[in-house]
Amino acid sequence: MKFTSIKAKILIIAIVAALVLSLNFFRAETKGFFYYISTPIQKVFWSVGDSIANFFGAVGDLNGLREENDQLQGFFHELLAEKAYLTELKEENEVLREALQLDLQKEFQLVLVDVIGKDIGQDSFLINQGSRDGLSPGMPVITQQKILVGRIAEVFEKFSRVVLISNKNSSFDAKVSGTAITGVARGQGGSNLKFDLVPQEKELKADDLVVSSALGGIYPEGLLVGRISKASRDDVSSFYQSEIAPLFNLESTTMVFVIINFDND
């Protein structure tokens, strides 16, 4: 019985195998039939699977995107730094070009310095060079347009403090350009200057250009100081009551020159 049962099973399996293999004679039709009835379901499965895969693919890509974003940000910051450096160079180049046009280099031995801190209330600012760079107190500071800014008051190893000509402690000889009118320019603080000790018999008027004088030995001669903004006579004094509007603008100044070959002792 058992033998029969095994034989029967083997027979059944052989028949099934033969039937299945015989389907290969109609392979195209058989598979075509299954594909035909399965296509709508397959489309749905495919679409759902594709959507889910896309979703998770996008989620998986987030890390990649984040990394790429980090890299791009780093690159962007590098470019920004480079741009800032190039802008600085350009600015420096323009300043030097302007100074060359005025032949400042022929007239003075100059050192270009950056303004790194300003104290408008005290009419002073900090520059990025100091005793290590050969700077010393008293050296005149000018702009590329040959405008007198002030002089070095304090020198540190790597920095120096410059006091403006408008500082309250500043006082130097000046004259009206192209004339023999001389006086003393005194700082009043707050970017204001007074033009003092100009005799009333001289002809001083508004908009006259004031330049430095070598008389006191504080500054070289011929540096632009400012324009007369107010000139009035009074009966009490024998001198003009006059004021100078300085030509330099501390707020927009980022680079200045230090004259290092001027001996003001």
Add this chain to the structure above:
Amino acid sequence: MIKRFLILIAGFYFLALLQTSFFIHFPLAGLVPNFILISVFLINILEKPQKNAGIFAGFIGGFFLDIFSSNPIGFYALILLGLSLLTKIIFRKYVWAPVR
């Protein structure tokens, strides 16, 4: 019994559709696991050695794999049928399991 076989036919048909249309979107290390093979294997292992549904599952699972692959019809069907039979023989003769 017929009902169980019908369920197996329907189940493996949908599993074959899922295998070829859905799971294919989620490869693991570049490979898509063959869930029909896994199912056939599990059915053969988990059902009682005296039952024959696993053998049928092997045949029908293999058949649908053949239908939805480029293989000749009968290739997987006969291989899985043979493997299922072998599993049954091994389980019936050599593996002891507590009666459930």
